[in-house]
Amino acid sequence: MNHPTLVVCLLSLCIPMRLNAQCSLPAPTGFTVFTASCNATLSWNPVSTADHYFLQYKSPSDPIPFLIPLDDEITTFTISGLTPNTLYKFVIRAGCEDSRSLNKAYLHKKTSLCSEPLNPFVTAVDTVSAIIAWTPQCGSNIFNLQYRKQGTTTWSQITNIVGSTKKITSLESETIYQFRMQTVCSSTLNSDFTETSTFTTSSTRPNIIFIMVDDGRYDSYIPNGGPSWFNTQNINRIADEGVNFRIACAPTPLCAPSRAMIYTGLLPHKNGCTANGTLYDTSLLMVQEVFQDNDYYTGFVGKYGQSFPDPKGFDWWVTSNNDEYINPPYTKNGVDTSIAGNILDSYPSLVNEFLNTVPEGKPYMLMLFHRAPHYDATPRAEEAGMFSLDSIALPENFNQKYDDDYPSIFYTSSFEWNLDIDETKDWKLREYQCLKGVDDNIGEIFDRLEMEGTLDNTMIIYTSDNGYLEGEHKLAKKGLGLDESLRLPMFIRYPKWFNDSTIIDDQIASLADVNITMLEAAGIENTFGFDGLSLKDLYKGDTTRNEFFYELGVAAVIPAIRGVRTFDYLYTEYSCTSETRELYDLAIDSKQNINQINNPDYASIAEFMHTKLDSLRTLNDDIEPDLFSCYLVNDYLKSSGGTQDGTEFFDNNSLSISPNPIISDNAQLLYNNKGVDANIAVYDITGQELYKTKFSGSDVPQKIEINTSAWSIGVYIVCLYNDKDIIIRELSIVK
DSSP states (O other): OOOTTOHHHHGGGGOOGGGGSEEOOOOOSSOEEEEOSSEEEEEOOOOTTOSEEEEEEEOTTOSSOEEEEEETTOOEEEEESOOTTOEEEEEEEEEOSSOEEEEEEEEEEEOOSSOOOEEEEEEEEOSSOEEEEEEOOTTOOEEEEEEEETTOOOOEEEEEEESSEEEEOSOOTTOEEEEEEEEBOSSSOBOOOOOOEEEEOOOOOOEEEEEEESSOOGGGSGGGTOOTTOOOHHHHHHHHTSEEESSEEOSSOSHHHHHHHHHHOSOHHHHSOOSTTOOOOTTSOOHHHHHHHTTOEEEEEEOOOSSOOOOOSOSEEEEEOSSOSBSOEEEETTEEEEOOSBHHHHHHHHHHHHHHHSOTTOOEEEEEEOOTTSSSOOOOHHHHTOSOGGGOOOOTTBTOOOOSSEETTTTSSTTBOOOOHHHHHHHHHHHHHHHHHHHHHHHHHHHHHHHHTOGGGEEEEEEESOOOEESBTTBEESOSSSHHHHEEOEEEEOTTTOOTTEEEOSSOEETTHHHHHHHHHTTOOOOSOOOOOOHHHHHHTSSOOOEEEEEEOOBTTBOOEEEEEESSEEEEEEOBSSOEEEEEETTTOTTOOOOOTTOGGGHHHHHHHHHHHHHHHHHTTOOOOOOBSOOEEOHHHHHTTOOTTSOSSOOTTSEEEESSSBOSSEEEEEEOOTTSOEEEEEEOTTOOEEEEEEEOOOSSOEEEEEEOTTSOSEEEEEEEEOSSOEEEEEEEEOO
């Protein structure tokens, strides 16, 4: 008989003769022996005064017993290398310092013909599969596995498994299963089955498709009161078969900050991307990485950001790299490539390509970030003939400038809308046509999900990065704290959570809530400090948001903005050198036509909203922005000779730059401050002040020279201003 692990036992014959003496210690109690085919595990209760223990075992074919001395701390011992189907006698004695007791405990135990596996357990369980693992005994390497749903009588069996793990598939979610193991010893002999164990499959983790358009207004769609002739049946379907948050806003209504906030899960002032042209902290954890870490397959198709680095945290990704609709350059999984045609054809093809790469049985999270309807909207041929200019209605306040109490940046910067009625209608018509193309893309997604039978287990989210001003108050673009800029569509289809055609108009949703909602649907706890609330909780009323904090960082000719929107009021503060605030009473003025900030009847409300904004800034760990040269144009200025566009003291001839562009190391500024004190400042494109000087009033034009040798190639902003007026010029350096 071979005992490879017990060579020491052979030495037991040489134990010093003094151990042949005897002592009167009692026999150990509680002696038990558990045998397999090749080993036995012995255990006993300790003897309090024992110095050692002596273990003996012997089979009928062994000429003498095997003796193993053990330390007094040992009360369990496993003997290996035994012969299957053999009767053994096992003896345990306590020993004194120099002798051993005659009192003994002994048992006769027979080893089995074949040993069952040890400790079968589940290493991984998901919605449709489980991995069973076990420890082989006595060199066995072939096994049988049986499993069944708890409460049923018939076992499913997998036979002749080689190894020590096996994955069971095609299970039902949220179901208790029983399983047991058996060793295959020979062609005619199997071990007994192990005791039956159980596991429970997890609830089905949904797929997630997050669709975000670019510059898509909230009021384009029928569910949000859009024109009846614009029937986006697939986009509408998301709302009609799910939930529509009628008041949803972007914390910073600009392309780059919205995207950076989604990837990082943090509000703009926390992640660093507070305006277009700024970059988020690339060391931050990304939400897509969280999904990857939780065994989701992640994908991205579309517009990733503005000068952002390549996406990370996606298993499969494609970005289109400029604002062109026809033949734009693409980067696919890190490799630059080209795809011919309109993005409205390319994007759905890429979505299908991503879906074809998803590993079987693995949930996925896809971000489809469309460029449509961003300028310059270029529809496909099949949508180019849809709708008519005559059907497009413009708002009552189209091209009607504010005439009182408005920030001076409105009509002296890039915010002014310069298209006439016909041009505006053509602009909007092409947007509608491109959105119809997006709707067609979404229809293809619906068709595929229905064909695969996964539609109801897929959360579909439809929203936008920001709104867009298109001539309201003769204002353009986004970033301002006005509803046309702030508000977004927010439609979600997920039947497990949301009933059909549910409209939520007593809660304010945020674009920051999307991450939290996706994580919750995937069963991932937000332990990452991500901002936002659960849209499920808002839907159920388990949490409440009746006020919304928004922000904008300093960028070029735009001051930092902080504001708060409630159901009744919209309040904004600008980081101007002169107090610049807005207060709109949304209950009676939903289009924000009249700034009530200087109306005495609203003084207490203005103070209340200011306090509320301060509280929200503190709650969100906001930072204090730099001041910018701007002010509130009001009746006082106009009565002093000012005009509607704010040029009280300065006109277009008040500031000139020579040469421009600069090809040397110096710029000459010629200015006329018309007898009043004024300032000149120069800012880079991020709003960083590079130069500033203050000078007294003069009735004759003045000239200064600025050394620009340390400035990089690019565009800079030059401002001539005082407390009541400002004029702005662009300066270009090309040297």
